[in-house]
Amino acid sequence: LQHSLISIFAICGSVILLIFLLIFSKNFKDSSYIIIFGFLVSALAGAVISILQFYAENESLKSYILWSFGGNNQVSFSQNLVLAVLVSLGLIITFKAIKPLIGMSLGEDYAKTFGVNLTQLKYTIIIASSLLSASVTAFLGPVLFIGVIVPHFCRMIWNPAQLWHQWILNILIGALIMELFSIISEIWQMPLNIISSLFGIPVIFLMMMKKR
Template identity: 65%
Template sequence: MSKKFKILFLVLLVAIIFASIINLNTGFLNLSFKDFFLNSPNSDIAEIRINRVLVMLLAGISIPTSGFLMQEYFRNPLAGPDILGITSVSSLTVAFYIFFSQDIVLPDFLQNSFLSLSAVAGSLLLMLILLSASKKFQDKSYLIIFGFLVSAFAGAVVSLLQFYAENQNLKNYILWSFGANNMVTRNQIYVLGILVLLGLFFSFKTIKPLIGNSLGSSYAQSLGVNLNRLKMLIIVSSSFLSASVTAFLGPILFIGIVVPHFCRLIYNPAKIWQQWILNMLLGMLIMVFFSIIAEKSHIPINVISSVFGIPVILMMLLKQNKA
């Protein structure tokens, strides 16, 4: 492990801690130390802020990791978690639930649970379809095209549902799509944490084969890399990581593309293990920072991520065009 990586690791870790402390102290009320650790009149508000920081840290781990795996596997710096349609299908299943469950009377906590489960169920269904389709598509580009078609189809169906939806249902869907990190409960964070851990377990299994894959398919096979198994692990890990965040925070776009790009700028892109770790650290820092901006400006975090990501991706395209 190089000295530069150790310095980057420590700098990012310290920045994450400071940003998390600032996030905990951002809001309408100024909280004291006892509000977070002792019973006080503001303990409920303190718990909401702790949940807010925890969910941002988990999202910062999940989305960049998914984007990093996609970019390394497809060898495309513009690949992201939504490239295979996972985010779009999760949004579609949530739309179905919101638009067709208005006649079902459920307690609020059950409604939130079913809303999250619908997103996860949609992504897992697509994961099975992708695993089946990947056996027929040997060329990586065909899998990207398939994912693009799935995303387009899901977007068209969501637009159709919005066109015929009642006003309240449409409002509920739009609010979900904006994301609300203050509304995530501790029990939901436990579920999110389990899904993220599953995704990280499968992503850990992909790192070593990705090192061989980066040298070319033929060379990877000569090293004993099972390319079909690698493809399946990439799909499964990205599905768990993307779906878990989409379920609880809505579709957060562009972060999965931008963070891996920044990590390659600040450290050697050939060091896959270190790049994976840097992606998680920088992702956590950016998501916590976005959460602070969202609390200060009252702008939805998904809007902030898009405003941040679009110009960065545009600069990436212009840079590639010059190269």
């Protein structure tokens, strides 16, 4: 129940923040302002977390540290079931949004001629992405680099315009890489975030060098 409430609050907070960012981006067209806004939100979240850590009891602080390492070692079977339901719901929403997104990828004017409601589509994507990212983070912790590496890797091996295939590839390869990192984490007896960082940073660096 506690993890379920945490995931609900995380999803609600993520949706509110993304909607606020969408409104903010309409008033400030320069992308640098959006980056600054992201830093401000990150700093505010860091300050709140520091306050909670300062006043937390030892057991709560230990739970937070274990959560921040990432992974599902501390997640029970019932919590995994709740997570599976939330992730499945998010995937269903994104699956239904693929067809409108294909139209939108060809241009907003083109999408409008085929009856795509762009405002509704944007908010649908916000809700789906918040549901997926917030629920996974609430249960498994902030696993680093998976969300950056997998989409870029899938775009490299398959046509980015074919969103149906990209959707399936991201799910399969994302799960495969996550499981691989988990196995390495168990073998090396190290937190999952350390493993993902050790592999993720060089991969992202190579991707950046390739695009130069």
